[in-house]
Amino acid sequence: MENSSDADNNCQENIDKSRALYIFYSSVVGLEFILGILLNISVIHLFIFKLKFWKSKTIDIFLFNLVLADILLLIGLPVKAYNFQQCSENKVVCKVQLFLQFLNRGASIAFLTVISIYRYYSVVHPGRRKPLRILKRSPQISICIWVLLGILTIPAMLQSFIRCNSNEHDEEFNYVVLLREIVFFTQILIPFFVLVYCSIRIINRLIQRSVGDKTKLRRAMFLVTTVVLVFAVCFLPYAITRAVQLKMNGLVMKEEKVAVVKLYDGFLCLSYLNCLLDPILYCLSSSKFKKIYMSMYLPFLLEKQQPEISDDNADE
Template identity: 25%
Template sequence: MNVCLSNSSSVGGCSEDSFKYFVYSATYLLLFPIALICNGGALVVFILQRSRRSSASCVVMTNLALSDFSFSLTLPLRLHYYFNGRVWNFSDWLCRLYVFCFYVNLYTSILFLTLLSVLRWLAVTRPLRHRALATPTKALLVCLGVWLLVGVASAPFLIQGRICRSGVYRCFDPPTSSLSQTVLIMNYVALLIGFLLPFLTIVLSYSRIVRHLTRRSSLHGAEGPSARLRQCNRRRSIHLVAMVMVTFVVCFLPYHVMRSVHLHATFAGWSCDFTAPLQKVVAVTLCMAASNSGINPVLYYYSTRRFRDNLREARTSLSGRRGSIATAISMNRRRNSPMSP
């Protein structure tokens, strides 16, 4: 039975807006197959090639793909919820877990992208230090620390589960009673540690990479085939840096800004004329943040030649295994045939 006694109202005392639920449904419906297939394929590539080509960047990208793949597995239940008229048919603990998983994916993705930028900065500007510090074992320990840190910091989201509103159970919809000063404090902690510090780290790392590459380009000139090849590689690296920066800004920056503004508006008791449009914008920026799980595979596909090589080798390996299995089956049939000698 999903009928309950209503004990909460909509956020800020305003009527519920169907726009955000339409945006959520459309975004998750499009994002689910993309994130599932791309990140699942990336995990397969990393796992098949880990024994032959293991590096610190590969370890970090594996964890990033694992985070995004895990998030994609939560989308079908979210879609069921929205297509079911926002009625939660499942248990309370599952609602808590799904809210928890969203924030774990959000901030592990940010921190893993930050770690990749630091590794790239070391590889370009401090190659000797990169060789000493960026080992697969150390990278794995740092990734485990990221999972632990984000998991512990997101634990408060396990406190609030499903709520009763309009006589039915809802999930992913915080009631007014849960909006306390603690929520505002959590928002600013997440804004500072989970976004601003990583963002500044990424900006600093990539700005030094670009400065280093452009300085070396001006010193060596562009004469001869090898010099032109180096200049082409540097130009490509700068383009990739710009792509990562734009992706980070588009996916994460709007959500954190608008979420903070919306929370302040809610606590300050602004009228619905202000909070209702803010709620629409927050819904759009939330979808932009979630879409990062489908964009990340594109980033590390085009950013590393090693991943493309691994993808080709994995495809060749799978083709070879299928060929070996087919040959073994054919030989077994011949061996068991009555006409065989």
């Protein structure tokens, strides 16, 4: 393994060669932070002070936790933007940023998956009371998700040296690293297949139940399909390049590794876009929530809108 001074020199050399690219990455992350934090904070404000989510429907509690996870993930983005431009970092700050990234990205994906499963049973199997009764215990399920992910995130914090910058030297493989990578790929790939399955079944069920209301059907199908596409675009390229990066570790020339690292960092920036799109897809897709949101923050647009067919039932 390289010593720390050699790693810093290699990192600086790689950064200098791609200064413009990493400044662009840093700018993208900064923009995602500003837009995402404003949108998510405004949404969570409505959940707390207008909807009083703890007294609302089951799905509102899951949505609140989804937005909360996105906010906590966004908090670490300024550090990530800084690390895209610098090779040196405070190791304590680095570990905190990585903890936020692993924990809250996992929580965001977990709550997204639970919401899809809840909607699947509500639309496709409304008569199966036992699964719905379990899913309606949303406070207990939410606590279990946070606790479980907190435990699974511990391996990311146990390494004696944890990378904040992808341009640094290769990690020494051990069981902690293996466990961390298993958690990483599991929390992306399994939810993706669950989302695809639930979405296909929901669309088929909506088509069967449609009795002439084509507008509502199209909107519901568009929402379900968009959720899967956003997940695929944000997370699958990120996971695939991570797998390639791990496979190439120690097996190829330095220049090839640098090219994959640049691609990985670009897809990492893209993955943060999910935090910006979640509130739009899951909260503002509800006619009721959208009306409250726009009347409070964008009243000038509400006056121009035509009456809409409510799609709240398709959302749940």
